[in-house]
Amino acid sequence: MMNVTDFVLKGHVFYSKSLNEIACVADGYVVCLEGISAGVYADLPDEYSELPIYDFDDRLIIPGxxxxxxxxxxxxxxxxxxxxxxxxxxxxxxxxxxxxxxxxxxxxxxxxxxxxxxxxxxxxxxxxxxxxxxxxxxxxxxxxxxxxxxxxxxxxxxxxxxxxxxxxxxxxxxxxxxxxxxxxxxxxxxxxxxxxxxxxxxxxxxxxxxxxxxxxxxxxxxxxxxxxxxxxxxxxxxxxxxxxxxxxxxxxxxxxxxxxxxxxxxxxxxxxxxxxxxxxxxxxxxxxxxxxxxxxxxxxxxxxxxxxxxxxxxxxxxxxxxxxxxxxxxxxxxxxxxxxxxxxxxxxxxxxxxxxxxxxxxxxxxxxxGKVGSFEPGYAFDAVVLDDSSLDHPQPLSLPERLDRAIYLHDELQICCKYADGRRC
Amino acid sequence: MMNVTDFVLKGHVFYSKSLNEIACVADGYVVCLEGISAGVYADLPDEYSELPIYDFDDRLIIPGxxxxxxxxxxxxxxxxxxxxxxxxxxxxxxxxxxxxxxxxxxxxxxxxxxxxxxxxxxxxxxxxxxxxxxxxxxxxxxxxxxxxxxxxxxxxxxxxxxxxxxxxxxxxxxxxxxxxxxxxxxxxxxxxxxxxxxxxxxxxxxxxxxxxxxxxxxxxxxxxxxxxxxxxxxxxxxxxxxxxxxxxxxxxxxxxxxxxxxxxxxxxxxxxxxxxxxxxxxxxxxxxxxxxxxxxxxxxxxxxxxxxxxxxxxxxxxxxxxxxxxxxxxxxxxxxxxxxxxxxxxxxxxxxxxxxxxxxxxxxxxxxxGKVGSFEPGYAFDAVVLDDSSLDHPQPLSLPERLDRAIYLHDELQICCKYADGRRC
Missing domain, CATH: 3.20.20.140 (Metal-dependent hydrolases)
Structure with missing residues (x-):
């Protein structure tokens, strides 16, 4: 039985695996079940296929x-x-x-x-x-x-x-x-x-x-x-x-x-x-x-x-x-x-x-x-969706490059929405 | 005979008198004649009374x-x-x-x-x-x-x-x-x-x-x-x-x-x-x-x-x-x-x-x-009008405090307009 507050975010997903490694899943799915992350997936597992998907398209999704x-x-x-x-x-x-x-x-x-x-x-x-x-x-x-x-x-x-x-x-x-x-x-x-x-x-x-x-x-x-x-x-x-x-x-x-x-x-x-x-x-x-x-x-x-x-x-x-x-x-x-x-x-x-x-x-x-600050399974679902489309550029950029720019040029991008502890805020 | 490009800006005017002194004229007038500053005045001299005045009200005016x-x-x-x-x-x-x-x-x-x-x-x-x-x-x-x-x-x-x-x-x-x-x-x-x-x-x-x-x-x-x-x-x-x-x-x-x-x-x-x-x-x-x-x-x-x-x-x-x-x-x-x-x-x-x-x-x-970067008479007329009204605050602020905030919190305020060498740009 799925909770009514369970959902999936879709977009380019980033989170820290360790101090020296940022995981990046292009067009990935982050699953939230009862306020807790159930992990990030390149393809949405069948068991979550009934959940509402909020598709953020080309935007960047990072932990809060x-x-x-x-x-x-x-x-x-x-x-x-x-x-x-x-x-x-x-x-x-x-x-x-x-x-x-x-x-x-x-x-x-x-x-x-x-x-x-x-x-x-x-x-x-x-x-x-x-x-x-x-x-x-x-x-x-x-x-x-x-x-x-x-x-x-x-x-x-x-x-x-x-x-x-x-x-x-x-x-x-x-x-x-x-x-x-x-x-x-x-x-x-x-x-x-x-x-x-x-x-x-x-x-x-x-x-x-x-x-x-x-x-x-x-x-x-x-x-x-x-x-x-x-x-x-x-x-x-x-x-x-x-x-x-x-x-x-x-x-x-x-x-x-x-x-x-x-x-x-x-x-x-x-x-x-x-x-x-x-x-x-x-x-x-x-x-x-x-x-x-x-x-x-x-x-x-x-x-x-x-x-x-x-x-x-x-x-x-x-x-x-x-x-x-x-x-x-x-x-x-x-x-x-x-x-x-x-x-x-x-x-x-x-x-x-x-x-x-x-x-x-x-x-x-x-x-x-507690378990906060990642999308690894078991972490509290804190997420931010960033729209960097106003950061115009003449050249193609990789996803890691887009994250770097989002960090350094944060005052030039838009925060679309965020979730804390599984709730939109 | 006044030049058609001559004008006056009105607002709270700031400029450096020296390294250690910023002049501040509340509700002041900065006069531009043929692209050159004719100075800052608390009251507009009669000789400039025919010029168009652009009134920026409570906004801050600083050199470009x-x-x-x-x-x-x-x-x-x-x-x-x-x-x-x-x-x-x-x-x-x-x-x-x-x-x-x-x-x-x-x-x-x-x-x-x-x-x-x-x-x-x-x-x-x-x-x-x-x-x-x-x-x-x-x-x-x-x-x-x-x-x-x-x-x-x-x-x-x-x-x-x-x-x-x-x-x-x-x-x-x-x-x-x-x-x-x-x-x-x-x-x-x-x-x-x-x-x-x-x-x-x-x-x-x-x-x-x-x-x-x-x-x-x-x-x-x-x-x-x-x-x-x-x-x-x-x-x-x-x-x-x-x-x-x-x-x-x-x-x-x-x-x-x-x-x-x-x-x-x-x-x-x-x-x-x-x-x-x-x-x-x-x-x-x-x-x-x-x-x-x-x-x-x-x-x-x-x-x-x-x-x-x-x-x-x-x-x-x-x-x-x-x-x-x-x-x-x-x-x-x-x-x-x-x-x-x-x-x-x-x-x-x-x-x-x-x-x-x-x-x-x-x-x-x-x-x-050359003579650029001040409103003292003879300087090229480079000016920026800043609107800090989005920088909400619960307490009264002095004009010098508003300038300090504008500098430190510049990414939270709006630039209304600017002039370089006497021309709006």
Whole structure:
């Protein structure tokens, strides 16, 4: 008995088989059964012949893209204050903007713009920061849920080193607000779940981190935060946490770094060998945000080393450190940054290939959500249909060449439609 | 007596007063008299009250952008072969594509796509490479002329180190073809003039460079070429020209580097202090092409040093080393690259500001064309009207903030219209 939501997409299908291999099936069929991929076929097997086929003809079908790190309330300040470094930028731009989300009306307006843009993009999964405000974060979650994109979204925790208007009064109050928020939103959304979100070590006292750890152990939800982004920030953490050997240790000592606690750490630009060992051992996902790392003069993360060690790596837009929401842009930025890293820092760290960037943007980041980011059988059905016919060219192009162009020239093509978790959105 | 082509644009007007200052006149008037700016006014002087006023209301008006370095025949291979370095990429991608321009039909088709895209962009001035083919280059010039964008375009010279199908037989034949081309095109176009274009030192023998120098002395046209882009290329030049102390010297010894010979040199990623001194002394314009330098793993040009020395610097898209034709993208790439250079290479080289990038994209590069790139009185009237109303935002924005957003989020706004040399195009 076929489910009414079962269907087949037809077109030129691409997906990562491994870091170094993109499978390409011309005029292929991708089968979706109960929200799960049943695989890609050059000829449609008889058992699926009764399913509705959506024929996308000469268009390109890829897995939905995954954004492992972005700040919804900063969407409105993209491109502003770009001449500043991280800590100054936080003070002068970010905090003033995030304060506005105390007003539910403003949150509704600002988050609608973010959710609309996310819906229009090729992203089907995202891990999103809100602000400290419970009401605004619930508005964000509702808007994300309505967009159809599958998200984890977090109410931010902050109880120190922030302006009064953006600082929760103490650890207990911050933790209580978090419990209320988790209670309010439990089971409320189809596409969106909560993720515990301590802003970063400088913003969270030890008692707050302990409270969050207790909450995490109780409810089992995932955690997202920032790690080793900027030299001044790292020095600050060293002063705040003199008892931990490295920045990652400041999360680990509270049990908020992987193992039983699924964790994304954004940036990791300056992770040492020792810190990378901890990330690997604890199964932490690194959200690589190359555009943000460049805009904020942070540097270039050693992604080749992460991959060589088998650390999980996905990509993040990091709005508004990054100005571009499309993960296609994060893919090309990741490649470009890795080329500069190879040229200027470490000739042992070979540049990332297009295939590797595609992997990180799909299967690499997708793994944080489970079996996500591929069309191999058993994966959640996240798909994007791209129309590159506006990308006129005088010469014949192979399908792999068309994928390369779609990635590099993404702002010149059209997204026809997308599916997240088997549903069109 | 007013000229029928005299007019006034009304809107929010921006232009560079200096590297560090962008003038902004809200609801201002820019006056065009006989193709020349008569200045920007908050209130329209009586003497211009009879002129037609085109009221662009809440839109942004900036000087036209200048692209000092791009390869028209490579437009069709944007985003292809991006995992290669310069010399391999030339062999595997560029030469095969450029060979196709022996066919006038192909040239017409491929160059039309390039000219259409240039017309749609915010660029009003460009220095463009063709191929070795005279007929195709003339087709390119005609198409550029029709686009209304003011261009210098060059038939490329190559008599060594290229595949046979893309190598002119010897210096005399290459020079003769150049003379024919200059003769054919003399006075033929309103918006387009020729520029002598030796590809780069490895492609041009000493006898060819001497011939080109004679031609240049006779006709006085400008010259464009490549300089110090990539370490392997520089080493190759060292072997080819053991008698010159640096790469720039290999042009200078033939009289093809500034002084009486207006010259653009693209890249200059690895220019030494000595080479920078020569560039400064000879009044050479550096075309900084940050996206290309990143895509081809070349490195980051020391732009802060160029500016500190008073070397002329403009920006280049360098299609298809760069994949993006918009000079807005070159502006943000220049800023981002300079931030990484500061962080990773030289803490004395402060990052470029948005103001400096805007200057380079307008007045800096524009100076190669004369008084171009500003609305100050006496400058050629090149203007672009930008509609940023699709860039929705929940908060009020100042005009400088709107300009910042327009630069960073350029692919999300609309170009309403543009004027080059006083004519709408």
């Amino acid at each position: 893209l995954v954004d492992l790190h972005t700040h919804a309330p900063q969407f409105a300040i993209r491109g502003l204050g770009t001449d500043l470094e991280l800590l100054d930028w936080l003070k002068e731009q970010v905090f003033a903007e995030e304060a506005k989300f105390a007003d539910a009306g403003y949150a509704e307006k600002a988050y609608s713009l973010f959710a609309d843009e996310l819906k229009r993009s090729a992203t089907t999964r995202a891990c999103v920061y809100g602000t400290i405000h419970v009401e605004a974060t619930e508005i964000l979650m509702q808007l994300l849920d309505d967009s159809g994109v599958c998200c984890m979204a977090g109410k931010v925790n902050t109880d120190r080193n922030a302006p009064n208007y953006l600082c929760e009064a103490d650890a207990a109050i911050s933790a209580e607000a978090t419990r209320k928020w988790l209670h309010d939103t439990a089971g409320r959304f189809r596409n969106v779940s909560p993720i515990i979100t301590p802003r970063f070590i400088p913003s969270c006292s030890d008692p707050l981190m302990d409270e969050l750890s207790k909450i995490q152990k109780k409810c089992g939800v995932a955690v997202q935060s920032h790690l080793s982004e900027n030299p001044d920030e790292i020095e600050w953490v060293r002063q705040l946490c003199p008892d931990t050997g490295n920045y990652a240790g400041a999360y680990a000592k509270h049990g908020l770094l992987g193992k039983g606690c699924p964790t994304i750490m954004a940036h990791c630009v300056y992770s040492t060998d020792e810190e990378m060992d901890i990330l690997k051992e604890n199964g932490v996902f690194v959200a690589h945000c190359p555009q943000s790392n460049t805009n904020l003069s942070s540097g270039i993360a050693p992604v080749r080393k992460f991959l060589d060690r088998g650390i999980h790596v996905g990509l993040g837009s990091d709005i508004a450190g990054g100005t571009s929401l499309p993960i296609f842009r994060a893919m090309t930025d990741a490649i470009q940054s890795s080329k500069l890293y190879w040229r200027m820092v470490d000739k042992e760290a070979s540049p990332l290939s297009t295939s590797e960037a595609f992997y990180m943007a799909t299967k690499g980041g997708g793994a944080f959500f | 952008l200048v692209d000092l370095h791009t390869h028209a025949p490579q437009f069709a291979i944007r985003g292809l072969g991006t995992d290669l370095e310069l010399l391999d990429w030339l062999k595997e991608q560029v030469f095969a594509e450029e060979a196709k321009f022996a066919d006038a039909g192909y040239a017409e088709k491929a160059y039309s796509l390039f000219a259409d895209e240039l017309k749609r962009s915010a660029t009003t001035r460009a220095c463009v490479y063709g191929t070795i083919h005279v007929e195709a280059t003339e087709i390119l010039m005609q198409l550029l002329d029709d686009s209304g964008v003011c261009c210098m375009a060059g038939k490329v010279n190559t008599d060594r180190n290229a595949p046979n199908y893309l190598c002119e037989a010897d210096a005399a034949i290459s020079a003769e073809a150049t003379r024919k081309w200059l003769h054919d095109t003399a006075g033929r176009f309103r918006n387009v003039s020729p520029i002598i274009t030796p590809r780069f030192i490895p492609s041009c023998s000493d006898p060819l460079m001497d011939e080109l120098s004679k031609i240049q002395k006779k006709c006085g046209v400008a010259v464009q070429s490549h300089l110090s882009e990539n370490p392997d290329e520089i080493e190759w030049v060292r072997q080819l020209c053991p008698d010159t102390g640096n790469y720039a010297g290999a042009y200078a010894k033939h009289g093809l580097l500034g002084k009486g010979c207006p010259t653009i040199m693209a890249h200059c990623v690895y220019s030494t202090d000595e080479e920078m001194d020569i560039l400064k002394e000879n009044g050479v314009f550096v075309a900084h092409c940050p996206q290309s330098n990143t895509n081809l793993s070349s490195g980051i040009a020391p732009v802060r040093k160029f500016l500190d020395r008073g070397i002329h610097v403009g920006l280049g898209s360098d299609i298809a080393g760069g994949t993006s034709l918009p000079i807005f993208r070159a502006m943000t790439d220049a800023i981002q690259s300079s931030k990484l250079y500061w962080r990773m290479v030289d803490k004395e080289a402060s990052p470029l500001s948005t103001s400096e990038a805007f200057y380079m994209a307008t007045k800096g590069g524009g100076a190669f064309f």
